[in-house]
Amino acid sequence: IIAGPEGKVNHRRLHNGENGGIITDKICEYRMALGPERSGTKVELESFHQELTEESYSRQEELIFAECDCRRRARVGTLLSKAAAMAGYDYDARGLPYEKLYEKGEVFLLSRIALRIHRSPMAGEVVTTTTWEAGVKGAHMCRHYETRDKAGNVCVDYKSDWILVDPKTRRILRPSSFSARKLENHAPELDCPEPCKIVLPHEGLEDLGKRRVMWSDLDGNGHLYSGNYGDVIWDYLPSPYQERMPREFYLNYSKEAKLGQELALSGFRVGEDEYLMEATGPDGVCFTCRCVF
Numbered sequence: 001i002i003a004g005p006e007g008k009v010n011h012r013r014l015h016n017g018e019n020g021g022i023i024t025d026k027i028c029e030y031r032m033a034l035g036p037e038r039s040g041t042k043v044e045l046e047s048f049h050q051e052l053t054e055e056s057y058s059r060q061e062e063l064i065f066a067e068c069d070c071r072r073r074a075r076v077g078t079l080l081s082k083a084a085a086m087a088g089y090d091y092d093a094r095g096l097p098y099e100k101l102y103e104k105g106e107v108f109l110l111s112r113i114a115l116r117i118h119r120s121p122m123a124g125e126v127v128t129t130t131t132w133e134a135g136v137k138g139a140h141m142c143r144h145y146e147t148r149d150k151a152g153n154v155c156v157d158y159k160s161d162w163i164l165v166d167p168k169t170r171r172i173l174r175p176s177s178f179s180a181r182k183l184e185n186h187a188p189e190l191d192c193p194e195p196c197k198i199v200l201p202h203e204g205l206e207d208l209g210k211r212r213v214m215w216s217d218l219d220g221n222g223h224l225y226s227g228n229y230g231d232v233i234w235d236y237l238p239s240p241y242q243e244r245m246p247r248e249f250y251l252n253y254s255k256e257a258k259l260g261q262e263l264a265l266s267g268f269r270v271g272e273d274e275y276l277m278e279a280t281g282p283d284g285v286c287f288t289c290r291c292v293f
Contacts, residue, residue: 048126050089055186057090058130068123069234076234076249079115081227083145083158086131096180098220106178107167110226111140112195113160115249121147121155135185136175139163144187157192167221198252198288200268200278208236208265208277213257223256224286233277233289236265241275241291248292254285 048060067078087108088098101107121127127147134142140161147156164173175183211232219225224232229251234242257263263279263286270276273293279286 050093052090052093056130056132057086057093058128059086059089060126060128062126063121063123065123071243072123073120073245074122075230076115076246077227077230079117079147079156079158080113080230080251081225082129082147083113083131083160084110084226086129086145087143087160087162090131094181101180102167104180105166105168106173106180107165108141108162109165109221110253111161111163112197112252113158113250114193114195115246116157116192117155117245117247117249118157118191119149119153119155120245121149126150127155132187133183133185134159134187136183137161139172139175141175141178141183142185142187144190144192146190154191157190159190159192159195161195193248193250195252196250198250198276198290200266200276200288205266205268206238208238208267211236211263211265211279213259213261213263215259217257218259221256223258226253229253229287229289232263232265232279233291236267236277237275237291238267238269241293244293246291246293248290250290250292252288254287255281255283257281257286 048062050060051058061082063074063078065072067074069075091097091101098107127149129145129147131143131145134144136142140163143160143162145156145158145160146154147158148154164175164178165171166173213224217224217228233251257279261281263281265277265279267278268276275291275293276289277291278288
């Protein structure tokens, strides 16, 4: 970004590399007015980069204040949102944006996800997240992720299962019917548990209250956004758990939640370091989750 003395942005440059389809942002210069005695001072900033290869997509980002909790830690909802966004960035960079997949009648919906949080990224921290397609498992298409800090240390590992859906009929499709791209497994081994089915017991449940789906909860598909589930869960966790960052987190997406629908939430304590939660809507179970602290 080049800015004049008034701070007006004139243009942005993106460099397309020639090595294996790598895309990376170049270093940009930002000129700003610092008073008459320092007019024209040049401050050189390194921009965030993204990289696309045949096997993976990586993106560097700074965690902003609004993405973190009152302890300045990245919220679980933020990590879920990053995972959903990275899948879209990957396909966008490969010429397969949502609009193109919609026209083909083949879109992905997140079904299950598991996270291992080695260290929670903090507000203002610059991290790099890499994602890989991880092949097919039954009716699911798999995608893995890893978030590292600037020193290269792993902060979060993720594994996710997706289903292929006709966006107009909501009919679930077989992975073999996906025609836009060959689904392969390029993911390395990650220190992360597998996504799994979560079932709460029938007895001993806590009534956590009700939550109505609001306008600001919705995404472009017209239902509760997958990343917002994390915020709903933390809002309804009993207070002893809210202050804690989970070591492992599992989430099953079952039925979509739409505007105005009311979710009834219930929970179950498994000792002092594990909590299960379930939300039920008018069409049945909306989500179940497992938090391991």
